[in-house]
Amino acid sequence: MKNAQLTNTALRSFAIAGFCLLVSIVAAAQAAPDAPVYLLREYMKVEPGMEEEYLKVEHLWKKVHQRRKDEGKILNWNLSRSSFYGTNADYDYMTVTAFKSGKELEEAQNMTWEYITKGMSPEEIALANSTGKTRKMVSSSLSYQLLRSQSNAENRFIKITQVKAAAGKGVELEKAEAMMKPVFDEAGKMGAISGWRFGEHLYPRSAEGANYYRIESTNTMADMLTHECSGYLEKAFKKVYPTKDFAATMKSIRDLITLLDVELFERVDSTK
Structure with a gap:
């Protein structure tokens, strides 16, 4: 009887330990x-004078990017127009292509003309050939997305803020932004914003540079013009961190960075 009780106890302990391990695995996932x-x-x-033709070209390239996405070669692609610029502006449009690893990025750089024009009509191939005549590629950059908050709303207007972390404060800034992510999640639920991103160049x-x-x-x-002065961030912050000092927290984050540039873009097209 005593041995049986010991066996039952051991089995219960093993079952509890297994359950706790399972919970830990699920929580970690x-x-x-x-x-x-x-x-x-x-x-x-x-x-x-080539903007209309340029947009036709990009619409054609969107079909190529959609095929790349469907085949798992990219995560997505979008085209955005700079909202405010002068006659001497460096650029008018920006495309953003998202990849899950360097492998896909390397494959994209080796994309063949045969792959690009697959299934195109002669007219579409001619249009694709005219890409270089409609625009100049001014510059390109690669960045890594560290944090993301997304609601179900459309990301039509995009404000990009470029910042430089104070010397030796990069890790501290990343931790501060991670602390703020739940605040932007809450702001999305409130309808104040449709999305938020933080990343590293x-x-x-x-x-x-930034x-x-x-x-x-x-x-x-x-929404973009009013949300800055609506106090939405403080409202969302207090919902998430009711005991934290909002002003002090914002100051501590501002002390970690130098603000370099703010741009506004409007989304024109994107893959599905």
């Missing part, structure tokens, strides 16, 4: 970070 996302940004300056990178970026997006221009 739920807490795992998002899959890696690398963003290739390419900036285009449209040739004078990989290439090009210099001592003088090494991190933030992106906030909204569905309408009205």
Whole structure:
């Protein structure tokens, strides 16, 4: 009888331990970070009088990018127009292609003309051939998305803020932004924003340039223009961290960075 009781006790202990291990595994899986996302940004300056033709070209290229996405070669692609620029602006449009690893990025750089024109009509091939005549590619950059918050709303207007972390403060800034992610999640639930991103620039990178970026997006221009002064961030912050000092927290984050540039883009097209 005593041995039986010991056996039952051992079995119960083993079962409890197994259950705890299972819970730990599930919790770890739920807490795992998002899959890696690398963003290739390419900036285009449209040739004078060629904007309509340029957009036709990009619409054709969208079909190629959609096929690449369907085949798992990219995560997504989108085209955005700079919302405010002068006649001497460096670029008018930006495309963003998202990859899950360097392997896909390398494959993209080796994409053949045969693959690009697969299934195209002679007219479409001629249009694809005219790409270089409609715009100049001014520059490109590669970055790594560290954090992401996304609601179900459309990311039509995109505000990109370029920042430089104070010397030796990169890790501290990343921790601060991670602390703020639940706040932006809450802001999305409130309808104040439709998305938020935080990431690190990989290439090009210099001592003088930005090494991190933030992106906030909204569905309408009205939302973008009003949300800055609506106090939405403080409202969301207090819901998430009711005992924290909002002003002190914001100051501590501002002390970690130098603000370099803020741009506004409007989404024109994207893969599905």
